[in-house]
Amino acid sequence: MPGLPVWLFWRVSILINLPNLLTPMTTYRIAVVPGDGIGPEIVPLGWEVLSRAASVFGFELQATHFPWGAGHYHEHGCFITEAGMEQLAEFDAIYFGAVGLPEVDDTLPARCYTFRVRNTFEQYVNHRPVKLLPGVLSPLRNKSQEHIDFVVVRENNEGEFVQNGRMLRPDKPEGLATDTSVFTRKGVERIAHYAFQLAMRRRKRLTNVTKSNTLIYTLAFWDRVIEEVAAHYPEVEYDKMYVDNASATFVLRPEHFDVILTTNMIGDILSDLGGAIMGSLGFGPSGNINPEREYPSMFEPIHGSAPDIAGKGIANPIGTIWSGALMLEHLGQQAAARAIEQSIAATTQQGILSRDAGGRASSREITDHILQALSTQSATA
Ligand code: NAI
Ligand code: MG
Numbered sequence: 001m002p003g004l005p006v007w008l009f010w011r012v013s014i015l016i017n018l019p020n021l022l023t024p025m026t027t028y029r030i031a032v033v034p035g036d037g038i039g040p041e042i043v044p045l046g047w048e049v050l051s052r053a054a055s056v057f058g059f060e061l062q063a064t065h066f067p068w069g070a071g072h073y074h075e076h077g078c079f080i081t082e083a084g085m086e087q088l089a090e091f092d093a094i095y096f097g098a099v100g101l102p103e104v105d106d107t108l109p110a111r112c113y114t115f116r117v118r119n120t121f122e123q124y125v126n127h128r129p130v131k132l133l134p135g136v137l138s139p140l141r142n143k144s145q146e147h148i149d150f151v152v153v154r155e156n157n158e159g160e161f162v163q164n165g166r167m168l169r170p171d172k173p174e175g176l177a178t179d180t181s182v183f184t185r186k187g188v189e190r191i192a193h194y195a196f197q198l199a200m201r202r203r204k205r206l207t208n209v210t211k212s213n214t215l216i217y218t219l220a221f222w223d224r225v226i227e228e229v230a231a232h233y234p235e236v237e238y239d240k241m242y243v244d245n246a247s248a249t250f251v252l253r254p255e256h257f258d259v260i261l262t263t264n265m266i267g268d269i270l271s272d273l274g275g276a277i278m279g280s281l282g283f284g285p286s287g288n289i290n291p292e293r294e295y296p297s298m299f300e301p302i303h304g305s306a307p308d309i310a311g312k313g314i315a316n317p318i319g320t321i322w323s324g325a326l327m328l329e330h331l332g333q334q335a336a337a338r339a340i341e342q343s344i345a346a347t348t349q350q351g352i353l354s355r356d357a358g359g360r361a362s363s364r365e366i367t368d369h370i371l372q373a374l375s376t377q378s379a380t381a
Contacts, residue, residue, distance in 0.1 A: 027060040028331050031091040031296070035069040035113075037305025038315040039097020045367040046095065046320040049340060052374050053328065057336040064091070070101040070109055070305075079112035085120060093327050094298040097320065098305040111163060118156050121295035123288035124187065125194050126154035126267060127326065128302055130254075130274035130284070133318075134349040136357055138277055143254060150257035151202070152274055153195040154267025156288055158187045159218075161264040183218045183263075185225055192229035194291055195261035196236055205237045205258035206230075209246045209266055219263070226261065246270065250277060271302050275319075280356040282316025285323040287330060299327040316354040317363045318344055321370060343373035 030050075034043035047063060054061045066087075068080040079099065088094060094117065100109040117123070132138050132148035140148075158181075165179035199206040208226050212219035223240060230238045241249065243266050249256055250273050262270060275284035284302035301319030309315055322344055329337035347369040353359025354366060361369075 159264035
């Protein structure tokens, strides 16, 4: 403002900027649940990266820690309390490690914590990117970054994992057990819409991985509903593949895939195979998403609590850190999410890798490189 005396200039500019100065910084309240095994080692590292991203990109993350998991069950008789479930509902998102310990009955962790949260908060999408990072050697000979870049969209609330069954007289000769899958039209339609919309934002190709040639009721219904939804997305190239063939295709021609839409159990198995072709299970991120945002979504690495390597400081923290990036994306902080992903890539590209991926770096060293890359990135952004 030429011609204004300096003192008046400052007063005018303070007045003009007053709304910005008075607007509080966007704050997200995050429930942090490290869980068991390697969870309490790598979730805090992931949180350091998230906090750095928040300070660089100008928003605030507030963590509240919860002790839920098999360790809590061991001491107090439950994985999570009723009040704990109600508390979780109040957060913007949940940042989770994994649950399960060798000394605790392993039929409990999914039922008592993971599935309970996924179902109660209608996190019906399990979004699992499979992407080879630079500097990481895939166990697939001749496959590189341009061949391995897809997303497994796994139905997360129904299907084979509804735990609807019985075990009768298991110790007797006449012993029997059942598990009955449940597929609903509403459940299949909503996951299909999510997957097709994701395909529209990517390379516009969707593969339904199914087994309707043998599961002739549930998965034939699954295919039928998906094909009805496919008609709403004519731009997306749609194909159907049986899971046995899909498993082989993961290994032989992963470049076939862009978005995979599949059931709860098939998605569980295929996403570990996805982790394997990325070079280690320790790289895989995931989001358990409630797209309507009525409830908090939960972000966790695809691996479990890895008790065999817990306490050594050698776990690969990248799946957990990358899951944090998915969380920021869900919260609307796209630039910060991209910056974390680029910092992960910059780190692996330099060959800073943990033992599971053929390197020698500790969880701490990898995180420090990611933090440093994040600072450099933001300085140049
Ligand atoms: P897991 O994923 O914990 O481990 C499988 C193998 O991969 C192990 O050799 C482990 O050392 C390795 N691994 C996993 N994550 C790694 C990382 N970040 N860095 C380096 N190596 C890593 O699966 P497992 O052994 O079948 O299950 C162990 C426990 O975790 C069980 O109690 C299981 O129920 C639980 N689990 C929990 C999940 C969850 O909370 N969402 C998911 C899967 C398993
Ligand atoms: Mg799994």
